[in-house]
Amino acid sequence: xxxxxxxxxxxxxxxxxxxxxxxxxxxxxxxxxxxxxxxxxxxxxxxxxxxxxxxxxxxxxxxxxxxxxxxxxxx
Numbered sequence: 001x002x003x004x005x006x007x008x009x010x011x012x013x014x015x016x017x018x019x020x021x022x023x024x025x026x027x028x029x030x031x032x033x034x035x036x037x038x039x040x041x042x043x044x045x046x047x048x049x050x051x052x053x054x055x056x057x058x059x060x061x062x063x064x065x066x067x068x069x070x071x072x073x074x075x
Contacts, residue, residue, distance in 0.1 A: 001032075001073045001074065001075055002023065002025060002073065002074040003020060003071070003073055003074075004017055004019065004024075004025060004031055004042075004054060004056075004071075004072040004073050004074045005017040005018045005019040005020055005054065005071070005072065006018055006069065006070070006071050006072075007056075007067045007068055007069060007070050007072060008053075008068075009068070010064040010065070010067070010068065013057070013058075013064070014043065014044075014055045014056060014057055014058075014064075015031075015039070015040065015055070015056040015058060015064055015067045015072075016053055016054075016055060016056075017031075017053065017054045017055075017056055017072055018051065018053055019051055019052050019053070019054060020051070021050075021051065022049060022050060022051070022052075024045050024052050024054055025042050025054065025074035026042070027042050027043060027044065027045065028041060028042060029041065029042045029074045029075070030074070030075045031056045031072045031073070031074060031075075032072065032073050032074075032075050033067075033070055033071075033072060033073075034070075034071060034073075036073075036075070038059055038075075039056065039058060039059060039062050039067065039072065040056040040057050040058040040059050040062060041056065041057055041059075042054050042055070042056055042074070043055050043056065043057045056072065
């Protein structure tokens with residue numbers, strides 16, 4: 001499992017995750033929380049190359065506000 005990063009904000013129904021370094025998952029990768037519960041899928045990668053942002057589209061039933069500050073992982 002790869003660390004995806006921390007959810008820093010929500011925008012337009014997406015969770016915006018700041019990656020810890022240059023490595024980022026591919027679009028379509030499943031995002032899980034620390035309990036390995038699926039929270040969504042990566043739909044976009046953007047921002048600076050050194051520390052990009054990843055947009056995660058949440059699964060049905062996942063409340064975006066509860067993800068703020070959470071660390072997510074790529075499975």
